[in-house]
């Protein structure tokens with residue numbers, strides 16, 4: 425897919441997502457380039473955004489929202505989220521996803537879990553028949569991470585510690601590390617999730633199963649809304 429077409433689709437999806445917002449809502453705000461476009465689209469509707477409370481899924485998204493004069497609040501015991509809007513790295517025909525390309529998987533999962541309605545924006549390049557061309561991010565606490573990584577290694581084709589362009593180890597907003605893991609060809613991702621969860625030090629993975637309430641994606645350049653597996657067209 426050409427970058428230009430992908431950017432156009434991200435913009436269409438971001439505009440479409442704004443239609444789901446209502447004044448006074450509490451919004452869980454995702455992370456990534458699609459969400460960056462969503463933030464700038466939302467910033468055009470002052471009446472709407474000024475009435476929202478926003479819980480961000482990363483420090484980067486929180487800063488971008490604040491730069492656009494949006495009201496960013498912290499998670500709070502009594503705060504209910506009406507809606508969460510986020511991007512995706514891969515979506516399969518069962519509406520399971522891989523997320524975490526931007527390293528925000530843990531906060532993205534925590535925020536989405538609290539939200540009454542979860543909307544994901546995925547341009548055509550994210551539609552897959554089987555998850556796994558995109559390496560699965562696995563977030564691991566810093567302490568002893570090489571031992572935790574050794575324990576998960578047999579579950580994958582390969583595991584690789586995520587680094588910054590500078591060569592430094594990438595750290596998440598929770599000060600954890602990420603291993604990008606290539607899924608084995610015939611892997612059952614449901615088993616993979618539970619196998620990972622028993623390894624001490626593993627915090628979470630970028631497998632998002634049963635999170636999608638509404639998927640906004642594109643077909644022939646138009647936005648499609650999918651809320652049931654039966655309507656998946658790829």
Ligand code: 5RP
Pocket residue numbers: 454455456457458459510511512513522523524525526527528529532
């Ligand atoms: C960040 C994420 C993003 O939602 C995902 O990587 C999609 O990003 P983009 O919109 O840039 O394609 O999970 O942790």
